Amino acid sequence: MVAGGAGYIGSHTCKLLKQAGREPVVLDDLSTGHRWAAKFGPLYVGDIENGELVQKIVRQHGITDVIDFAAKAQVGESYQNPGKYFRENVGKTIHFVDALIAGGAKNIVFSSSCAVYGNPETIPITESESKKPVNPYGETKLVVERMLHWDGIAHGLKWVAPRYFNAAGADPEGEIGEVHDPETHLIPAAIEAVLGKRPQLEVYGTDYPTPDGTAIRDYIHVFDLGRAHILALDYLREGGESTALNLGTGVGQSVLDVVRAVKAASGREVPHVLRPRRAGDPPELVADPSMAKRVLGWSAEFRDIERIVETAWAWHRRPVAA
Template structure:
């Protein structure tokens, strides 16, 4: 299979390219490198271009017999989307529409899309099922929902076959140590906690210690990026065998609190972490946990690397050896996908 991976120089896209190529597919990466890394593209060719560049897309579709697209390319900071929503509607929505048009012109009819639990907004039921109301509370989540709606109508009218994978919190790094998370700024809780343990940020900031959770801190569902990549492979197989277009939640179905994450990092680091307790941030739900039973049942997908200890250990190994990861700036960590800053 020839698969075009948009955003394949980014965190999840690069891990997925490796997994696809190991499984025998040809992974062609398209990335404008605005937020990705050239050296993360090692399992197939890199086309340095924007998803909105119609002539670059035309060339790719002429050069390679692309069977399907996995569409990761997007901006993905909740906080940034609250300050500059236009960036998110332009890049995540308008540019995705352009990609769909390029696919349509070339007759490419299968797509796996990176959606998010941010499309649900504040959950009214935990664990969250795919049927849960989608009421995003920030432009990032809204932009992902808008693309889901584009996919729906392209399916209805143009016969596009699609899967929307609603990720919860991606975490961890390639178990072989070849890839890892390398965002700038780094806003995700696990890498920021590790950076605090490594002395590369001053301390772990804990936002909210009075939630209605067992230890008072917010709970999230962390999924190892390798398990996430495997789910994309399963989604491609599903579409290839004629599976109906549909969304799937991707998570483990169990959550960990901020204090549990901190304790797991302390176990790996072998020392106590400096931390600071701060008030809750508005828009941070107490708990976000996936009901991913549909993906397990329909895609026959089983997360195998997502114990908290394995997530932290692989992430630690990557960050400890990686000189290229910047000492994170003062950016707030993002403990959630669904809330707003």
């Protein structure tokens, strides 16, 4: 089962699962996902908190393995409305995981985030870095990680919590890609500015302690994330220990690096304005991905920001809007 399989990272993972001969059964309420993106297996439209539906799907399809992408994922909104994020990302996930366990599921790969680290003391960030989220979104991910830990002890549920850095790019075949409304992610926002779909890109923060003053992030291609999820399920099926794992390239890019990459891919200037920092945005988040390499044998294949941005640009330039 892939919860949230109609969303951005979920749909790309479903495509890879299907290619690997493993049909994904998607559960998605389509709150931020898209019916057209859930094309790689059966789609159940429903909420993960609907325990009856979850148990029915698990039993009907004999599901033992689950990937859970279903969550609200806008850091800024979480800051303004913490209650919504705790209800959606924690409250609903409690019901979901309880129903999975009751239905007989054994293994879960749960989308966590580098937001669990807050303002890290050491870059690149290892999994043992202290976890002090600086926004409600990151806090909700950490709470679910802790719940999975205790569900493992109480019920034998096996779990991997990949902590993604910044998911980016699109299916290089152009079949699926990123569509969020509103779009808060940097690369698609910069592309929208180039295409005149927004007046300009807002660059938040130019006085960070970084070489060009803008914030640095680790952009990881969405297919690299998808591959890691499949490897994580295999790892659990083979008896691997439950764990959290960083998924990133290990290389940081500043906002202005990304602006340059979008200019290179599109051949056009990116209209942008400089704004003050936003609350809850750390200056630099770059993964140390060596544990994922050790545990899963995984490392990023898309290593250049230029190549990642090219796949995103090709998707946004597709002839027919999905």
